[in-house]
Amino acid sequence: MVRLIVDTLLSQVRTLWLVFMKLFQKKDTVEYPDQQPYMFPRWRGRIILSRDPDGEERCVACNLCAVACPVDCIALQKGEMEDGRWYPEFFRINFSRCIMCGFCEEACPTNAIQLTPDFEMAEYVRQDMVWEKEDLLINGTGKYHDYNFYRVAGKKIEGKDKGEALNEAAPVDVRSLLP
């Protein structure tokens, strides 16, 4: 009992002493904005829409980012190009609601939506935090350089006929009797 009391007391004193000695240690604070911090490439900051290596929009308007979004701040509408590609007619992110959780990036099957290390997104007018596709779409592939969804998908688009996608055999001739 006495031992317990003494141990407890000494532990408290030791705690106080250790915390007191922090006074003389180097501080961890980074004095932003005087001092710009290093942002890691996988930091979850401002969201962008990327393009595939051929320069076409990667987003196919599958709506998975929108449904994954816990604050429901992504809205889009599917459209279809004449060449057969799906694309978002509009793509809107309400950054005043976004919590930068990155679920949209995880859900994206085409690597189109990506989070970037840019975090300086404050605006004086809240309306300015609603970003449309023109604001989001960048001229590059973002973090993932080689992926091109339509080279993998079975859907036919202009310039890629049936059977020309990755791992596809030429289309079957239904009238052939050969095995």
Next chain:
Amino acid sequence: MAKIVIDGIEYEVNPNNNLLQECLSQGLDLPYFCWHPCMGSVGACRQCAVKQYRDTEDKEGMLVMACMTPASEGSIISVEDPQAKDMRERVIESLMISHPHDCPVCEEGGECHLQDMTLMSGHNYRRYDKKKVTHRNQYLGPFINHEMNRCITCYRCVRFYDDYAGGTDLSAQASHHHTYFGRHEEGVLESEFSGNLVEVCPTGVFTDKAFSSNYARKWDLQTAPSVCTGCAIGCNTTPGERYGSLRRIVNRYNSEINGYFICDRGRFGFDYVNSEERIEAPLARKEGQLAVVPKGQLQSAIDTFQGSDVIGIASPRASNESNFALRCLVGDENFYSGISDAEHEATQLILSLAKDSAFNAPSVRQIELADAVIIVGEDVTNVAPRIALALRQSVRNKAKELAEGCNIPQWQDAAVRELAQHDRSPLAILSSYATRLDDIASDIVIDSPTEIANIASAVANRISGHAPAASSDEASVAQIAAQLIEAKRPLVIAGSTSGSVSQLQAAANIARALNEKRGDVIDLCLLVSEVNTIGMSLLVNERNSLGAALEKISNGQTKKAIVLENDLYRRAAKQKIDEAFQKVEMLVIDQLPSATTAKASLVLPSTSFSEQESTYVNYEGRAQLSFQVHRNHAAALPAWRWLSDQQSGDIESLINRCAEEAKNFDKLDDLLPDLNQFVAGMKIPRQSHRYSGRTAMKANLNVHEPKQPVDDQSVMSFSMEGIPATKDSAVLGAAWSPAWNSNQSISKFQEEINGDLKQSHVGELLIERNETGSYLSLDQRPNNLNENLQVAVAYQIFGSDELSAKSNTIQERMTDAYVALSPKDAKSLDLNQGDSVSLDGNGNIAIACIRSKMKQGTVAVYCGDNDIDRHSLGTTIALSKVTEAKMKRGIQGLIVSDLCEEGY
């Protein structure tokens, strides 16, 4: 009831069903593809493997396909057995070998049975490293998109399209892993039920083309239980809305009516709701032009249409509530029917027959049970398509009977079909032209409308000598009569749309003769053309026909009229209407501009079926409640609201009042769900729990999100708030159950597979049958006295319905007005296929359509979207060729079996 043991738990099951069906009935999850609750088993996909044990001693067991094994007494099976699970995982792995990496760009994604089953079976990685088999797609018309790569060869599409719906132009081609499901060449899918392929296909081979062009994922659609307004059957549907526009309609299960399938008119004919032509604001006539009414002046403009001399003209496509509100406003005496006089007469006859205790108005499910059918003069496929599909099932009752004799269970689909071959239950069709049901008919009689009535009378007389005497030299009369007498459950179908009351009377006589001869209640199915023809006619006095209203106007007895959701130019001859409109000031309430709104002095915009809560009465007198799906953002109000209280109107109290005051409507208020029966009295959400974009969809307008709209009218909410239907389906919009995202999840809401939905409402039959009737004497108009041709009215599934004909998708399949005539008549008139002809020499122009099976001397006139003034035509017409006439569409889209070749 049999007792079986599944994974150590005892269940009571129906031994007449297979194990898969009973497992699903018990709420167990067992993956499947080729089995369909309505189409039985063929054992094609091998996905539903389970372990079956001989007895309790048997520890080994053997793998069986649950869908091919009867749920016989004492069966011991295991769904969770590791070997069975492994088998299912391997089967789906091989099914998925050539499935493309398409889900993000597939319209089925998110409501895909294949996705669900893959997840349920546990397959997740493609180990097979060889190449995927690919196929070329086909153009299948404006309704259906084809993406053959996604096929897993479950054969459901051809089993539905060919075997169930009687289509001929979709088939399984080639063999082994080359198997291809498509047409022999690209082209429009002919069946009126092709849209169901979207729901039948477990993956994205057949997808909804119209939906794809205005796409939203299932979870993003705001839905509510609704009723199709395309025809008088009242199939249950689930319309889906996103971003303010109606996106698509899918089937909603109702065990009594549509079951799992709806027709293409119902599925694709909703587009008019999104039309840019919709009337958006109240319009008043100012210096001859319709102009938007300034806000303050609206009430006074409406108030001018009050008083004892104002008449109201009802509408068969408006809800009971709107019609009732109009009746309350103008009074019983001034409330007139909104259908043509001929149809009014026929409908009154139908109503009197509907009160007759000798007959029963069969529901669609009951029609499927009939084993001998006679159709008198009605083109069922084009007037009430879903009943045509039911008739295709009714002729299979012979096959089922044969199977029973051989001890083959009914669900053994392939075996039953193989056994029966072409043996069918008798179906006799008396019609003025070849119909789409001829391929399953046992007797087809094609003759002029008067002669059809005569033959039908002869059948009645043959059945019972008490029926009015009639003689016909038609050979099949005796055979038809005998078939009907011998049948277990005979069915007589007729309707008001043929335009001939005598046919209706003759059909009623057949039913009465059967009743007299057999002594049981006879199924008498009497069809009307529009969604609420019966409901409206129940509210209108028998003598208050449209003709009486027009007379009252031309007599000068009234100067003001309120026209409810009705284009009167479709209801009476143009000349008569024109005359009447000159003498009357009109308030017209409608959704889309029409020839009638163009003549109105005040036009008020009304909401469409998906924008209002309302009730409709179908052909059997079944009242059904349809919920509001989405809001109308323009100034449109439900018509009843314009007619009663615009601000604080309440649909529930109106329905209660209608139930109290209107005769025959006393059960209407039973349709209203009681909020207290739901969990914690909370509302049912219209949006799914996965509804996305809530904080972004309107952020471009204002970053401060508006409050969710409150629905003070119904038990549903315009948001995700509330308790969604999970197991409880009292108000079931889109069916969803954990792990079951596709429409197959409906099995989780059924009492048992193919049974009623739990706690659901199948509608209320309003009309009580407590009268006895007698034989009717035929009301024959003088027969073909001159050299002219006798007219039969033809309908088209795509085009005859006023509103669906305004839909872009439907318009792609519509044809111009045509006159179908026999080759001999064509030759004598020097007409070629596709020539333009003038009817009676006046402005009515139609295309000549030469059909080999037409009776000489009879023509079938299809009026198009009111392109021909049908009511100005007599019972006979003269045709003359015109050389210079521009037609909009031609008749290329016409799907009939007996169209003669060009030049014939």
Next chain:
Amino acid sequence: MSLEIGSPLTVGLILFAVIITGALLITVERRLLGFWQERLGPNRVGWFGSLQVVADMIKIFTKEDWIPPFADRFSFVIAPGIIMSVVLLSFAVIPFAPNVGVIDSNIGVLFVLAMASLGAYSVMLGGLSSDNKYALLGSLRAAAQMVSYEVFMGISLLGVVALAGSFNLREIVEAQSGGWYIIPQFIGFVIFLIAGVAESHRLPFDIPEAEQEICAGYHTEYSGMKFGMFFVAEYVGLVLIASLITVLFFGGWLGPTFLPPIIWFAIKAFGFIAFFILMRAAVPRPRYDQLMTYGWLFLLPLSLVNLLVTGVIILSTQ
């Protein structure tokens, strides 16, 4: 006017100094906490953050002072006033230096204890009148905690009183010229320190306003300057406890003569203030029932034994 006990100048200066110290402590505490948590703390406003206190004051003065419609207006308004006044009144008997003080009272110790008891009313009224479940819970805890710890606080002081033979704080200070009472009364000091922290509900004993459990406790519904009064009163209370410890156990103003007595007093008091802040940075909050058990089952017997032993020694040496 001159600096002597009870002169208006002295009283004014003391009042001013106490309140300014309380306000300054807001910044000092944030800065010190920062350092002890390996941060910098507020350093943007003014030279090394020295004007932070001005910014804080501007903020708190211009904040909307809102009285919730469901609150009991009268007691809601007077509650912050009570605590502010009782804490300031307590300073009346504190001897800052031989000639600096408000009054020279013979019952100084009792006066301080009495004022501390009155403080409980403020917290209780504030919590009850807010009509908020968190505020109610907070005030219940505060009342129980303050009433309990007053007992040990009082008893722990009695040793000092017995040694000095007086309730007069000045006499107690002067009695320590031979040696500070920390040495004979070490146990009394520890108990008083703990009870003092509990009395001013500072961390680790800020159970009445434990943010993680009950929002902000009894002042959940307060805003603007009414909240500011609770806030500043807490810091002024801190200064009071530090001053009392200095006076009772560390010889008050006594010290080598190269510095004036008032400076000695300030240095000692600031040392204890810093120690309280260190405790906040280092020691976690106990559970409410642990606090009460600890008080009644451990501190109460300990303080009684301390008093008994002190009495025995005094009597035996006489």
